[in-house]
Amino acid sequence: MLIETGSRAKAASRLMARASSARKDTALLALAGALDEARASIQSANDIDVQTARANGLSEAMLDRLALNDERITALCADLRHLTELPDPVGVRFDETVLPNGLRLRKQRVPLGVLGVIYESRPNVTMDVAGLAIKTGNAAILRGGSETIHSNRALVAVIQRTLLACDLPADAVQFIDSPDRGLILELLKLHDYIDIIIPRGGAKLHAFCRENSQIPVITGGMGICHLFVDESADLTASLDVIFNAKVQRPSTCNSLDTTLVHMAVADEFLPCLVRHLAKAGVSFRAEPRALAHLSALDPALSTAVYAAGPEDFDTEWLSLVLGLKVVADLDEAMAHIARHSSAHSDGILTGSSENAARFIAEVDSAAVYVNASTRFTDGGQFGLGAEVAVSTQRLHARGPMGLPELTTYKWVAEGQYHVRV
Amino acid sequence: MLIETGSRAKAASRLMARASSARKDTALLALAGALDEARASIQSANDIDVQTARANGLSEAMLDRLALNDERITALCADLRHLTELPDPVGVRFDETVLPNGLRLRKQRVPLGVLGVIYESRPNVTMDVAGLAIKTGNAAILRGGSETIHSNRALVAVIQRTLLACDLPADAVQFIDSPDRGLILELLKLHDYIDIIIPRGGAKLHAFCRENSQIPVITGGMGICHLFVDESADLTASLDVIFNAKVQRPSTCNSLDTTLVHMAVADEFLPCLVRHLAKAGVSFRAEPRALAHLSALDPALSTAVYAAGPEDFDTEWLSLVLGLKVVADLDEAMAHIARHSSAHSDGILTGSSENAARFIAEVDSAAVYVNASTRFTDGGQFGLGAEVAVSTQRLHARGPMGLPELTTYKWVAEGQYHVRV
Numbered sequence: 001m002l003i004e005t006g007s008r009a010k011a012a013s014r015l016m017a018r019a020s021s022a023r024k025d026t027a028l029l030a031l032a033g034a035l036d037e038a039r040a041s042i043q044s045a046n047d048i049d050v051q052t053a054r055a056n057g058l059s060e061a062m063l064d065r066l067a068l069n070d071e072r073i074t075a076l077c078a079d080l081r082h083l084t085e086l087p088d089p090v091g092v093r094f095d096e097t098v099l100p101n102g103l104r105l106r107k108q109r110v111p112l113g114v115l116g117v118i119y120e121s122r123p124n125v126t127m128d129v130a131g132l133a134i135k136t137g138n139a140a141i142l143r144g145g146s147e148t149i150h151s152n153r154a155l156v157a158v159i160q161r162t163l164l165a166c167d168l169p170a171d172a173v174q175f176i177d178s179p180d181r182g183l184i185l186e187l188l189k190l191h192d193y194i195d196i197i198i199p200r201g202g203a204k205l206h207a208f209c210r211e212n213s214q215i216p217v218i219t220g221g222m223g224i225c226h227l228f229v230d231e232s233a234d235l236t237a238s239l240d241v242i243f244n245a246k247v248q249r250p251s252t253c254n255s256l257d258t259t260l261v262h263m264a265v266a267d268e269f270l271p272c273l274v275r276h277l278a279k280a281g282v283s284f285r286a287e288p289r290a291l292a293h294l295s296a297l298d299p300a301l302s303t304a305v306y307a308a309g310p311e312d313f314d315t316e317w318l319s320l321v322l323g324l325k326v327v328a329d330l331d332e333a334m335a336h337i338a339r340h341s342s343a344h345s346d347g348i349l350t351g352s353s354e355n356a357a358r359f360i361a362e363v364d365s366a367a368v369y370v371n372a373s374t375r376f377t378d379g380g381q382f383g384l385g386a387e388v389a390v391s392t393q394r395l396h397a398r399g400p401m402g403l404p405e406l407t408t409y410k411w412v413a414e415g416q417y418h419v420r421v
Numbered sequence: 422m423l424i425e426t427g428s429r430a431k432a433a434s435r436l437m438a439r440a441s442s443a444r445k446d447t448a449l450l451a452l453a454g455a456l457d458e459a460r461a462s463i464q465s466a467n468d469i470d471v472q473t474a475r476a477n478g479l480s481e482a483m484l485d486r487l488a489l490n491d492e493r494i495t496a497l498c499a500d501l502r503h504l505t506e507l508p509d510p511v512g513v514r515f516d517e518t519v520l521p522n523g524l525r526l527r528k529q530r531v532p533l534g535v536l537g538v539i540y541e542s543r544p545n546v547t548m549d550v551a552g553l554a555i556k557t558g559n560a561a562i563l564r565g566g567s568e569t570i571h572s573n574r575a576l577v578a579v580i581q582r583t584l585l586a587c588d589l590p591a592d593a594v595q596f597i598d599s600p601d602r603g604l605i606l607e608l609l610k611l612h613d614y615i616d617i618i619i620p621r622g623g624a625k626l627h628a629f630c631r632e633n634s635q636i637p638v639i640t641g642g643m644g645i646c647h648l649f650v651d652e653s654a655d656l657t658a659s660l661d662v663i664f665n666a667k668v669q670r671p672s673t674c675n676s677l678d679t680t681l682v683h684m685a686v687a688d689e690f691l692p693c694l695v696r697h698l699a700k701a702g703v704s705f706r707a708e709p710r711a712l713a714h715l716s717a718l719d720p721a722l723s724t725a726v727y728a729a730g731p732e733d734f735d736t737e738w739l740s741l742v743l744g745l746k747v748v749a750d751l752d753e754a755m756a757h758i759a760r761h762s763s764a765h766s767d768g769i770l771t772g773s774s775e776n777a778a779r780f781i782a783e784v785d786s787a788a789v790y791v792n793a794s795t796r797f798t799d800g801g802q803f804g805l806g807a808e809v810a811v812s813t814q815r816l817h818a819r820g821p822m823g824l825p826e827l828t829t830y831k832w833v834a835e836g837q838y839h840v841r842v
Contacts, residue, residue, distance in 0.1 A: 014759065018783060055744070099804055103793055110785055191631075195815050210612075212634045218679045237838035243841035338435065349838070358832050360438060364531055372524055372836030381587055381841060383520055394533055394616050394829045395637045396817040408815045412781050413801070415793030417658035417770070419665035420802060 004188045005141055005174055006193030008116045012171035013139035018109045019168060021088035024134050027166035027338055031134070032080040034162045035127065037153070039073055045154035048121065053147050065121045068151055073203070077387075078126045083135045086385040089404040090137045094149035103418050107409040111137035113195035115406070116187055118143045118209065122200045129198075130159045130173045132388055136406040139172045141194065143187055146368035152167035198389055203316075203326035219393040223226030223344030224316050225374040228333040228359070231264040237371075238269070239276050241349060242322075245373040247280045251318050253390060254345050254367075254377040258313055260333045268292045268328045273324075278304045282320045285312040286394035291324035313340045330355050334362055341365055344392050345374040366399035367391055423607045426562055426595055427614025430535045433592035434560035438532045438617055440489040440589060445555055448587035453501040455583045456548065459575070461495055466575035467544065470699030474568050486542045489572055497548045500807075504556045507806040510825040511558045524839050528830040532558035534616035536827070537608055539630065540565045541622045544572035550619075551580045551594045553809055557827040560593045562615065564608055569598030574598055609634035620809055622736075639822070640814040644674035645737050646795045649754040649780070653772035658792075659690070660697050660710035661744075661769060666794040666801070668701045672739050674789075674811060675766050677799040679734055679744035681754045687714045689745045692743075699725045703741045710747035714716040734761045751776050755783055762786055765813050766795040787820035 005260030033043070046068040053066055067309045089109050096106040115138050126142055133140040144152045152175055160170040176183050188197065191214040203222045210217050227245060231239050245256035261269055270293040274284060278301050285308040286294060294305050302358045313323050313336070327333045330348075337346050347369030348359040356370040367377040377399060380388025391397050397405040456463070467489040474487055487512050510530050517527040535558050540546045547563055554561040565573045573596055581591040597604050609618065612635040620626045624643045631638050648666060650659050666677035682690055691714040695705060699722050706729040707715060715726050734757070748754045753770075758767050768790030769780040777791045788798040798820060800808025806824030812818050818826040 007716040014783075017785065097804065103797065105803060108781075136638075190743045216637060216814075230556075240840055241838050248841060284553060356835070360529075362435075364435075364438065364831060367832040367834060368441040370833075370835040372834050372839040373841050375835060376524065376839070377832070381520075382526060383518065395636075398829050399832045408819050409787060411798070411820045412787040412791075412799060413793050414777070414786060414791040417655060417662050417663055418793040418797070420669060420794050 001175070002183060002190060003193070005176070006114070008171040009141050009174055010193045012169035013111065013113045015169045016134075016137045016139055016169060016172050017090070019092070019137055020231065023166065023168065024088065024137065026086040027134055027162060027168055028080050028084050028131060030166055031131070031159060031162045032077040034158050035073060035080070036077050038158050042068060042073065042151065042154045042158070043046040043070075045150040048150045048298075049123075049148050050135060050173050054148075062121055062234045066123065066148060066151075067250040068123055072124055076124055077108065080131045083131050083217065083386060086135070086403060088135065089407045092404075094409075098258070101341055101418060102415065104414045106412050108412050109407045109409050110406065111402055112408055113138060114193055114408055115140040116143075116190070116194040116197045116215065116368045117141070118184060118187070118199050118201070118205065120145040121147055122206070123148040123155060126160070126175070128154045132386060132406060133173060134163075134168070136403055138406055139169075139174075140203050141174050141176065143176045143184060143186065146181070149177070151181055185212055188269045191215045194309055200389070216396070218389050218391055218397070220391045221253050222316055222392060223255075223341050223374075224253060224314065224340060224376075225344055226257055226258045226260060226337050226341055226346045227369075227374065228260040228327070228330070228337070228348045229262060229265065230330065230348055230350035230352060230355055231262040231266070232355070233349040234351065235265060235269050235272070238349045239272060241312070241371070242374050243277060243280070246277060246282060246322050247320065248375055252375070253316070253317070254374050256322065256374055257315070257317050257339065258325065260325050260327050260336060261290070262333075263289070263326050266290065270324065270326075271292055272295060274301055274305060277322065280320065282322055284322050284324050284387065286307070286324040287326070290324040293326065316342070330358060334359065337363055337365075342392060344390070345369065345377040347372060347374055366390070423604060423611060424598070426597070427535070427611040429592040429705045430595055431614045432561050432603060433590035434532065434534045437555075437558045437560055438511070439594050439805055440558055442587065443613045444587065445509065445558065446505040448555055448583060448589055449501050449505050449552060451587055452552070452580060453498040454582045455579050456494060456501070457498050459579050459734045460491065460797045463489060463494065463579070464491075465570065466522040469571045470544070470569050472538060473558070477568075479568070483542055487544065487569060487572075489544055492631055493545055497545055500549065501552045503806060504552050507556070507824060509556065510828045513825075515830075522839060523836065525835045527833050530825065530830050531826045532820060532826055533829055534808055535614055536561040537564075537611070537615040537618045537636065539605060539608070539626065540621070541566040541626070542568055543578060544569040545574050547576045547596070548580070548781070552593060553807060553824070553827060555584075555589070556807075557824055559827055560595075562595050562597065562608065564597045564605055567602070570598065570600055580719065591737040603783060603808055604686040606633055609636065621810070639810050639812055639818070641810045642674050643763050644798075645678045645679050645735065645760055645763040646675060646765055647679045647681060647758050647767045648790075648795065649681040649748070649751070649769045650683060650686065650690060650756070651751065651769055651771035651773060653776070654686070654770040655772065656686060656690050656693070659770045662792070662794050663694060664698060667743050668741065669704060669732050669796055671741050673796070674737070675795050676739070677743065677795055678694075678736065679746065679761070681746050681748050682695070682711070683754075684710070684747050684749055687711070691715055691745065691747075692718060695722055695726060697840070698743065701741065703743055704729070704806045705743050705745050708747070711745040714747065729830070730801065737763070751779060755810060756782065758784055758786075763813060765811070767795060768795055768810050776833055787811070809815040823838055
């Protein structure tokens with residue numbers, strides 16, 4: 001059944017690849033307008049999803065992720081309009097050269113083709129992905145969570161209507177309109193039609209996609225992040241950075257999970273850190289050396305400090321919990337990071353340019369920081385204009401992915417009837 | 422059992438990633454010297470492989486691929502020395518920027534990590550891959566064909582001895598010293614240790630790797646290549662280009678498989694083409710319209726022309742066979758290519774800049790040619806200095822892959838205790 005969907009997506013992707021930047025931007029503006037006008041029907045579809053979810057006993061947090069309120073629709077419209085202000089990566093030429101034999105050679109950006117996007121409860125991902133696909137000349141097959149099926153059906157109807165009205169193929173954005181979870185597996189098998197799988201969800205979804213597909217999967221979204229407080233760090237400023245990295249939005253993959261502290265400053269720094277972060281509700285998992293430095297805390301605070309368990313330094317907390325460890329030096333800090341980091345975002349807080357340089361050279365994470373919060377690992381923060389995903393894989397794209405990362409390139413060679421000698 | 426190999430490769434890859442360009446180049450020169458000196462022992466090991474293969478009844482072509490004669494060893498030494506003249510991609514900085522908040526951001530090239538390379542009878546691939554891995558700071562696990570096991574064992578002994586002598590980890594180049602084919606499957610399962618699988622072999626090997634691994638696979642090596650002779654083409658020059666693309670080295674993936682001819686010039690061009698290429702031993706598979714234009718050929722030539730069977734336009738010939746088809750126009754030519762090409766190398770021969778532009782824009786192959794032979798799709802021909810593979814996949818790298826394609830990047834952000842607001 002999905003083979004037909006795949007085949008239509010492939011055909012649509014060829015037309016999308018040839019669409020001019022102007023046509024794609026026109027479609028994005030039209031889509032923003034259509035979404036704005038369709039608020040009522042979208043929200044009543046969304047209401048059905050929300051009520052069903054409530055009846056099924058979903059948590060308030062899940063219900064919140066599910067809801068398409070007025071504010072969120074307005075934000076989606078703004079995002080679509082914002083995309084039109086970004087440069088179109090398709091057609092960009094690079095590495096242009098003339099070979100000694102006179103053959104003119106260049107690379108030229110082309111869309112990836114067909115994106116397979118699998119996500120869970122947030123229906124705004126539907127519009128987000130549609131916008132990114134249109135902008136980059138890709139086609140997309142969407143598989144949202146079954147709990148958002150009415151919302152997604154309504155959104156995709158608006159998208160397809162707009163595509164047609166703008167002389168673009170409606171099949172460029174298709175939606176698997178069925179709650180059957182078996183179809184996810186079927187989607188993952190469409191390697192003749194889908195060029196890349198983008199899972200938007202937790203580590204389990206990513207693993208499931210990798211294990212069950214021959215299609216390249218953009219892996220991401222999982223971050224066990226570290227900051228190392230070196231002996232030469234500005235300790236007061238370090239408190240602010242760690243507070244920001246842990247507390248600002250603990251549910252995100254770029255939030256801090258473990259603080260490593262140089263033993264020369266542990267006695268001064270660790271109690272301050274615990275006092276400062278405990279005020280925000282943070283609790284701590286400390287290994288024995290860190291625990292020793294915290295023994296003199298007042299009883300009210302010490303209840304927030306637990307001895308670290310064996311798995312704690314391999315846990316992405318996604319909540320107000322922070323691992324604490326004392327290390328002898330930079331080498332021990334980097335060895336801990338090499339062993340426990342998910343290679344998402346790791347940083348050093350230091351006054352030593354030598355140690356900063358070693359940390360940059362030797363820590364191999366998607367984003368390596370010197371004297372900054374790990375919370376910056378984000379397409380928006382890095383100035384990419386739009387964010388497709390944060391990749392923790394090594395091939396194709398690493399870290400925040402912007403529009404160009406939804407393209408590939410072809411080589412173009414122009415000659416005068418050149419032959420190889 | 423291979424987990425130990427993987428784990429040692431991963432540890433070695435960390436040391437290789439930090440090796441300076443000078444140290445890596447020193448090792449490459451030392452390796453060239455050591456290989457030169459070890460000729461006698463390598464050739465006697467190779468003799469065992471060749472004799473065993475002969476006793477097992479392998480074809481002369483296979484025996485030739487297997488042989489490490491003096492000339493080939495000299496060429497391998499030269500290749501290793503040549504690598505030292507190429508720029509080291511590791512450490513190269515790009516996309517440097519200062520964000521509005523003052524955070525200094527850049528990307529910096531780092532090695533991919535651990536390469537898993539699976540290949541068949543040619544033992545020179547062992548030295549070739551070792552050289553590329555050392556140059557780019559990667560570690561490699563090699564699995565050569567069982568028929569070359571003595572040669573590979575001798576080569577890897579030289580490589581590991583040289584690595585150690587140059588203060589680099591011997592485990593950076595490991596070799597699966599067993600003819601057990603089950604170990605290929607085990608190697609493909611090492612996704613915790615291997616970052617990329619590079620198969621060097623036929624389409625079957627590539628498919629086997631993709632089907633059995635979660636590790637990204639560089640797919641390549643299979644080319645169903647087309648040249649379209651437009652009505653405005655210089656027909657005499659076109660004959661030379663097609664002759665070159667088909668005849669120069671028909672066993673390669675970039676050699677021509679199908680010639681499409683505009684119907685306006687078919688009557689003039691097709692008989693000339695058949696006459697010209699038949700002299701070199703080419704035979705033809707022509708669809709009915711092409712066949713009709715060839716009916717008046719003299720009997721001696723017409724024996725080289727066969728009616729095309731249903732699979733012929735989906736066959737990579739790798740031999741002196743050429744498909745012939747007459748098309749009504751550029752659109753029919755591009756539709757045929759979209760349907761039958763393996764997206765490796767396809768070209769147009771034309772005098773029309775408008776048609777050339779359409780062909781470039783609409784044909785989505787790794788290499789798209791205007792007025793040139795498809796035989797140029799090659800790292801050496803494209804001036805990359807070294808060739809890792811020719812990729813026909815869309816992600817990470819497309820077409821000829823050079824040294825930078827064996828690297829990825831990390832983001833480096835340097836601040837003054839920056840926090841996200």
